[in-house]
Amino acid sequence: MRNEWQSVLDEIGRNVSDMAFATYFSNLKLASNKNNILTIEVPNVFIKAQIEGKYNPVVIRALKTIGIKYDQIKLTESKTERKTTRRSIEVLPESKPTRKAETHTITSNRLVARDNGLNPKYRFDNYIVGSNNDLAVSAAHAIVEHPGERYNPYFIYGGPGLGKTHLIQAIGNELIKQNPNMKILYVTIEQFYHDFVEAMRKKLDGFTDKYRKLDVLIIDDFQFIVGKEKSQDEFFHTFNELHQKNKQIIVSSDRLPTQIATVDERLSSRLMMGVPIDIQLPDFEVRCAILKSKAELLGVDIENRAIEYLAENIKSNIRDLEGKLNQLLALSELRGVSPSDLIEDGYIEEAIYTKRRVVSPKQLIDKVAKYYNLPSKEILGKSRVKHIKSARQVVMYLLNEELNLSTVRIGTELSKDHSTVIHGIRKIKQDLKLDFSLREQIADLREKIYVS
Amino acid sequence: MEIEITQERLSKALNIVSRVAATTKTGLPILNNVLLRADGNQLSLTATNLELATVDYLAAKIQKSGTITVPAKLLAEFISNLPKNTTINLLAKDGKLVTTAGKYKSTINGIAADDFPELPRIEEKNAVTFKVESSSFHSAITEVIVTSSNDTTRPALTGVYFNTFEKSLYIAATDGYRLSEKKFIEDVTSDVFAVVPTSSLQEVLRSVSDDIDDIEMLFDETQVRFRMGEIEITSKLIDGSFPDYRQLIPKKTDINIELNKAEFTRMTKVAALFARESGGSVICETRADDKTFSISAVASELGENSSAMEANVDSDGKVVLNSRFLIDAIGAIDEDKLNFGFSGKLAPVVIRGAKDKDYTHIIMPLKS
Numbered sequence: 001m002r003n004e005w006q007s008v009l010d011e012i013g014r015n016v017s018d019m020a021f022a023t024y025f026s027n028l029k030l031a032s033n034k035n036n037i038l039t040i041e042v043p044n045v046f047i048k049a050q051i052e053g054k055y056n057p058v059v060i061r062a063l064k065t066i067g068i069k070y071d072q073i074k075l076t077e078s079k080t081e082r083k084t085t086r087r088s089i090e091v092l093p094e095s096k097p098t099r100k101a102e103t104h105t106i107t108s109n110r111l112v113a114r115d116n117g118l119n120p121k122y123r124f125d126n127y128i129v130g131s132n133n134d135l136a137v138s139a140a141h142a143i144v145e146h147p148g149e150r151y152n153p154y155f156i157y158g159g160p161g162l163g164k165t166h167l168i169q170a171i172g173n174e175l176i177k178q179n180p181n182m183k184i185l186y187v188t189i190e191q192f193y194h195d196f197v198e199a200m201r202k203k204l205d206g207f208t209d210k211y212r213k214l215d216v217l218i219i220d221d222f223q224f225i226v227g228k229e230k231s232q233d234e235f236f237h238t239f240n241e242l243h244q245k246n247k248q249i250i251v252s253s254d255r256l257p258t259q260i261a262t263v264d265e266r267l268s269s270r271l272m273m274g275v276p277i278d279i280q281l282p283d284f285e286v287r288c289a290i291l292k293s294k295a296e297l298l299g300v301d302i303e304n305r306a307i308e309y310l311a312e313n314i315k316s317n318i319r320d321l322e323g324k325l326n327q328l329l330a331l332s333e334l335r336g337v338s339p340s341d342l343i344e345d346g347y348i349e350e351a352i353y354t355k356r357r358v359v360s361p362k363q364l365i366d367k368v369a370k371y372y373n374l375p376s377k378e379i380l381g382k383s384r385v386k387h388i389k390s391a392r393q394v395v396m397y398l399l400n401e402e403l404n405l406s407t408v409r410i411g412t413e414l415s416k417d418h419s420t421v422i423h424g425i426r427k428i429k430q431d432l433k434l435d436f437s438l439r440e441q442i443a444d445l446r447e448k449i450y451v452s
Numbered sequence: 453m454e455i456e457i458t459q460e461r462l463s464k465a466l467n468i469v470s471r472v473a474a475t476t477k478t479g480l481p482i483l484n485n486v487l488l489r490a491d492g493n494q495l496s497l498t499a500t501n502l503e504l505a506t507v508d509y510l511a512a513k514i515q516k517s518g519t520i521t522v523p524a525k526l527l528a529e530f531i532s533n534l535p536k537n538t539t540i541n542l543l544a545k546d547g548k549l550v551t552t553a554g555k556y557k558s559t560i561n562g563i564a565a566d567d568f569p570e571l572p573r574i575e576e577k578n579a580v581t582f583k584v585e586s587s588s589f590h591s592a593i594t595e596v597i598v599t600s601s602n603d604t605t606r607p608a609l610t611g612v613y614f615n616t617f618e619k620s621l622y623i624a625a626t627d628g629y630r631l632s633e634k635k636f637i638e639d640v641t642s643d644v645f646a647v648v649p650t651s652s653l654q655e656v657l658r659s660v661s662d663d664i665d666d667i668e669m670l671f672d673e674t675q676v677r678f679r680m681g682e683i684e685i686t687s688k689l690i691d692g693s694f695p696d697y698r699q700l701i702p703k704k705t706d707i708n709i710e711l712n713k714a715e716f717t718r719m720t721k722v723a724a725l726f727a728r729e730s731g732g733s734v735i736c737e738t739r740a741d742d743k744t745f746s747i748s749a750v751a752s753e754l755g756e757n758s759s760a761m762e763a764n765v766d767s768d769g770k771v772v773l774n775s776r777f778l779i780d781a782i783g784a785i786d787e788d789k790l791n792f793g794f795s796g797k798l799a800p801v802v803i804r805g806a807k808d809k810d811y812t813h814i815i816m817p818l819k820s
Contacts, residue, residue, distance in 0.1 A: 022478040023502065044688040045674040046502040049572040077674050077691060326699040333695035335628050336606060346798065346819070 004066055005030040011062035016055070024050050036071040038063075048075050116176065117186035117218075122169035128293060130286030133163065136277045140167055143248060144174045147182075147216060151274045153239070153249040157256055158279035159443050161317030164252040167279070168218050171250060175216060185211070186218040193231040200230075211238045215247055222253035222271075226262050236267050243270070255440060282318065287311035290318060291325055300329055306339040316446075359449055361399055361413045367448055368395045371441075380414060392416075393424035394442065400425050402449060453490045453518025453544035457510060459534050459553060465497050465508040466528035468659045468683060472506045473499040473524035486524035487568045488542070488549070490514045498571070499524050504652050505571050506659065507684045519565035520544035527551075530558055571686065574677050579670040580642045582621060586660050586680060589667045591786070592623060592634045593653050595811055598780045600650040601627035608692040611647035614671070616640055617698070624697055625650065630777050631697055631800075632784065635810040644671045647694050652676075652687035659683055701812055705793030705802050707738055709745055709763040713790050717782050719759045723749040724775035726757040733818045734775045736794075736801075738765040745792070749775070771797055772818045781813040 009028065013021045024047055031039040042048045051059060052075060063070065129137045139151045154171075156164055172184050187195070192211075199207035211217065217238070225232055242249055253260070256276055257268035282290065288311045295302045306328065314321045332339045369376040372391040379392050392414065399405045399413065400421075407425070411418040431438050466486065474484040487498040495512040498505060527549070531540065534553045543550040549560045593612070601609035606628070613624045614636075621637040621644070656678045660667065668679040677686045723734040726749040734749045743765055748758035771794045781803045782790065789806035794817075803813040 019478055019480040023476065023480040023483070044503060044691075045572040046500065046505070046569065046688060048674075049570045050502075053570040323699075326696065330696040330699035334609075334626055334631075334697065334700065 004068060007066045008059075008062045008068065011065050012055075012058055015058050015062065024055060031076060033068075033070070036069065037074055038068070038070045038072070039074045039076055042075050042077055045077055048077060051075060116172065116184045117191075118169050118172045118176065118184065120173060122166045123173055124170045126293075126297075127163065127166055127170055128282075128286060128290050130282045130289070132280040132282040132286060133167070136167060136279050139277055140171050143171055143250070144178065147175060147248040148246040152243065152246070153251055153271055153274045155251045155253070155257070155271050155274060155276040156279055157253045157276060159254060159281070159317055159447070161319030162279045162281060163318055164279055165220055168220060168250050168252050172216065172218050182215045183213065184216040184218065185214050186220065188220045189222050189225050189228075189231075189235075192219065192235065193225075193228050196231045196234050212241050214242065216250065217242055217247070218250040220252050222251050222257070223255060223260055226260060229262065232263065232267060236270070239267070239270060255444075259437075259440065281315060284311055287314070287318075287321060290321060294322055294325055295329075298329065302329070303338065303340045306343055309340075309343050359403065361403060361405065361410075364398055364403065364449055365395055365413075368398065368445060371445055371448060393428050394445065396421050396424040397428035397442070398445060398449070402446065453488065453520060453542070454515040455490045455495055455512045455542050456515065456539055457495060457512040457542070459531065459538045459540055460536055461510055462540055463528070463532045463534075465510055465682070466524070466531055469497045469499045469506045469508050470524035470528040471499075471658070472501050472504055472655065475501045482521060482563055482567045482569070484523050484525070485521035485563055485568065486527060487519065487521045487565055488544070489519045489565070490517045492517070498568070500569055500571065502569060503649065504655060504685065504687045506655070507571075507686075509682045509684070518544055520547070520549055520562045521565050521568050522549045522560045522562040526560060530560075572675055574670055574672055574675060574686070576670060579672045579677075580644045581671075582637055582640065582644075582669045583666055584637055584669070586664045586667050588636075590657060590660060592636050593657060595784045596623050596625045596632045596634050597650050597653060598625075598784050599627055599630045599632040599813070600625035602650075603627070607690050608647055608694050610651075611649045611690040611694075612653055613694040613697070614644055614646045614648060614676075615694075616643040616645070624694075626695065626697055629774070629816050630781070631700060631814040632781075633697070633701065633812045633814075645694075646671050646676060647690040647692065648676055649687060649690055652685065655687075656680075656685050659685060700800060701814060702793075702795065702800055702802055705799070706795035707765060707767055707769040708791060708793040709738065709765050710806055711745060711761065711763065711790050711792050713782060713785070713788055715761050716790060716792075717779070719747045719761065720775055720778050720782065722759055723747045723757050724779065725749075726751045726754060727775045729753060731818075732775045732777075733772050734778065736771050736773060736778075736792075738763060738767070738769045740765055740767050769794060769796075771801055773801060773815055774818060777815045781815060784813060785811065 009025060012025055016025070027043045027047075028051070029041040031041045033039070040051075042051060059073070124137075124141075127137070136156050139154060143151050143154055156167065158164055169186060172186050175182055176184055195207055195210070198204070219235075225235070239249060251271060257263050257271040260268075288307055291302075291307045291310055295307070302325075310321065310324055310328070314324055328339050328342060332342055335342070337345075365379055366376050368391060369379050372387070374388060374391055378388050379395055381388075383389070395414065396410055399410045400407065405413070407421045408418050410416075410421045414421070428438070428442075432442065469486055473486055476483050483501060485499070487496075489496045489498070490512070491514070493511060493514055495510045495514070496507055497510070498507045500506070530551065534540065534556055538553045540551060540553045543552070544562070547562055547564060549562050551558045551560070596612055600612060604610060609625075609627055611625070615622050615624070619639055620635050621640045622633055623636045624631065624633040626632075656667075660680055664681045666680070670677040670679065671689075673689075675686055675688055677684060720734065724732065727734050729751040730749065734747050737746050737748070738744070739746070743762060744760040745763035745765065746758055746760035748756065750756040785803065785805045785808075787805035787807055791802075791804045791806055793802040793804075798817055798819070801815045801817060803815070805811060
């Protein structure tokens with residue numbers, strides 16, 4: 001076919017001037033000849049206009065002379081697909097604030113009855129299950145099958161960017177899909193609070209109706225209830241009424257209700273009625289799987305080496321993981337360099353560690369001290385009081401883990417013996433395996449350290 | 453064809469249109485020509501290089517409609533040398549254009565209009581249309597085209613990316629080492645994702661005169677048309693996807709300082725003199741202890757240079773940048789105070805005006 005196409009071009013060349021040929025025809029390519037449709041690639045829309053208009057007879061005559069049969073000629077400007085829809089595909093949302101803004105606008109014109117606050121892009125089929133979240137996911141599936149029964153309330157908690165929002169919205173979306181008439185509402189606790197205040201201020205009765213007549217209430221970011229006693233009360237009553245009617249309640253939070261300072265006992269005990277399930281940071285294999293599926297969705301090839309490098313080095317959360325992947329892919333496209341070459345050149349490595357670099361040992365010590373309500377000088381001092389000592393060990397652990405300081409260096413920072421430091425770090429590592437609240441504290445501190 | 457028109461109007465139009473003529477590589481003679489078409493009460497002048505076409509529609513006294521093409525540059529220069537305020541008579545006859553203006557007369561050999569390329573049509577109904585004040589068009593385009601590339605092996609980077617994001621139209625350009633983005637038009641209702649050749653935009657910029665208030669942009673799948681007053685410039689779009697650049701704009705940077713533009717420019721230019729040997733690389737440093745921002749360069753043969761200015765800075769930091777890129781970036785921002793933000797040695801550096809947050813300029817650091 002290619003040879004025949006060349007003959008067609010030669011034939012055209014005999015019928016037009018050399019310059020005209022060079023201008024209009026030299027870059028024409030035969031893209032395909034399927035089902036008697038000849039597809040010819042043209043460099044741009046201007047050339048296309050000439051071939052379609054003025055030179056149409058010349059092309060047809062040449063095709064006839066060479067003996068190519070066809071029903072139709074199609075001219076196309078491009079081979080690459082224009083307007084790649086890449087940006088619209090996401091496994092997880094890029095950032096929370098935009099999502100909040102969305103739900104906000106949705107609920108603000110709440111006259112539309114079917115506005116349930118759910119974002120359809122959060123589904124089970126794009127949620128990656130691993131040992132970090134399999135419990136939460138199987139419970140979620142159980143809820144979809146029997147809402148309001150076994151896991152009620154369904155309380156999940158875990159650090160930011162681990163996929164809590166995705167999971168609870170996936171439950172909502174799946175329920176709607178299976179029971180289109182179900183009344184479901186997804187709101188953040190802040191939205192709940194705003195609704196409540198608004199209703200109070202304007203003396204509207206809609207509030208009770210809106211929340212207490214639901215079949216499923218999904219509350220996100222429950223931890224922000226801090227300092228909103230009035231709405232806590234209201235939430236308590238809403239909770240009771242729904243729960244009594246066996247309506248499903250789904251709550252996500254970054255920590256257990258008992259760990260949220262201002263939540264009173266009657267509410268926290270109710271939230272703890274169903275078994276709270278935590279979502280952890282996915283392990284290495286799951287992180288790889290997440291990256292791979294994301295790359296697949298984006299339709300890009302990325303070397304395993306690059307994926308493993310990212311999975312190995314980004315341990316904060318899934319949002320960061322995906323963010324870094326996006327960044328790497330964009331940079332690779334921009335530079336025309338493959339992702340793994342970029343990593344070899346050190347670009348991504350630097351980007352990962354820049355975050356850490358900003359924190360000085362002193363800042364870290366101050367932050368830990370503040371977290372435990374201790375003066376920094378106690379941490380740096382010699383006190384052997386238990387809670388001070390364990391705070392000091394946390395400092396050692398974090399200096400080692402987060403700032404990559406050597407044990408000797410940590411010793412100098414804290415004016416402690418090098419072996420004391422080794423012992424301290426080992427102690428925390430051991431305790432982490434068993435002590436649940438310590439794990440929470442460390443996770444909290446990690447957050448605090450990097451949020452300036 | 454026979455028409456009458458004033459020298460000033462014809463000359464101005466020819467100057468704009470003729471720039472496009474005779475710029476193709478193959479040198480097809482007809483592409484050196486301008487197409488004159490007299491129809492109704494309007495004379496249109498058209499030239500194209502098959503990537504871009506400029507048309508100027510002029511009101512004229514048409515005695516007889518018709519068409520002809522003649523070498524654009526020759527006609528433009530001839531008309532521009534005629535005395536102002538004269539009325540010019542153009543008469544096309546036997547493939548020749550006879551021009552008479554008082555005592556001046558010329559006959560130019562033309563080519564029949566049939567050979568002139570047909571211009572692609574744009575379905576105005578289906579096109580995505582935006583309208584913008586010409587002054588803001590001018591400043592926005594000028595701000596971003598500095599970072600566009602002229603490396604033709606990566607075609608998408610030789611253009612400016614028009615893209616809608618969260619209901620605003622953004623424009624962006626990058627050469628792989630730096631990047632700039634401008635929020636161009638807010639509250640747009642339709643989406644567009646198109647790469648417009650930088651050369652076409654430059655042509656549009658050159659053609660905008662002070663008396664034009666608004667520029668209308670019409671996009672379809674493969675072309676874009678800029679309509680401003682009597683002029684219409686139609687350009688092909690660049691085929692190929694533009695990098696997902698938004699990922700590369702840091703959401704925040706660790707060290708952020710406000711700098712006086714004039715001083716910043718001077719320091720960079722001075723350092724650049726000593727940076728020639730090192731490929732233009734200069735070292736930007738902040739120091740918390742004496743609250744300074746400094747730029748320095750070392751040329752082992754020539755000597756070295758370092759200048760510092762006061763800056764409200766809380767931490768030490770260092771980044772190595774190409775001084776030429778830095779000068780371009782500072783120059784692109786029309787404000788007295790600039791924000792300079794960076795984090796670490798290899799994370800992108802962000803430069804913005806202190807007030808206008810719609811424009812973002814990013815430079816990738818050099819490895820030191």
